[in-house]
Amino acid sequence: MPASERLRVKLALAEPALRASTAVLWRAEGLLPRYRAYLCAMHTVIRASVPLMERAAQRAASMARHGDPLGAPLAAYLHDHIREEAEHDSWLLDDLTAAGSGPRAALDPVPPPLVASLAGAQYYWIEHHHPVALLGYIAVLEGHAPASGLAPRLARLTGLPAPAFRTVHEHARLDDGHVGELYALLDRLPLSRGHEAAVAVSALHTTDALTQLFVRLGRTGPAPPVRGAGRSVPTGGQV
Structure with missing residues (x-):
């Protein structure tokens, strides 16, 4: 079994709770204030993405110079991915403005x-263990892309204009390809058992922290309706 499949098997045990938390997050009742709170929370997460990858790429390049066989291919992947993820935090600020809030609500x-636990753990593992751990974080964030029809459904239920959903729309379009590239990288890298463990621990921590964050966001607005009442919105992931 390739490394990517071993990671998928491990994540499959934790993903039901994450998907359940997004189902509550996107329920129709009280969706407008909850969506604004979601944009603020996701900005605090996403604005750390490029700095995390930049530091991991620096560490990987340094390790390559000292003979680490993972260093060069990991740094190359991260440099490419930094270009792909640039300005995504700005998208969220634009979404907030279109949703009737504004950048200061997130900043x-x-x-x-x-959020500090979610991103901060990655800084620790990059600095004090191995930057390959960041691949677990990326796998989870990009492995739960929004469903393709989520943005228009949210627009219909909230009454907000289409520009308020750029991030949801773009990540539904882009993230499947990105996660495929990451899993292909995992299968190319000469990973030891220790490296695989670092990726898996990072991924499982990320899944748990995101689940907790979405559960808290799901409490914004009215309480969930009795099962079977009201409308629901198809989920599909975290951003």
């Missing part, structure tokens, strides 16, 4: 501890 508050 001014102290990011919640769950």
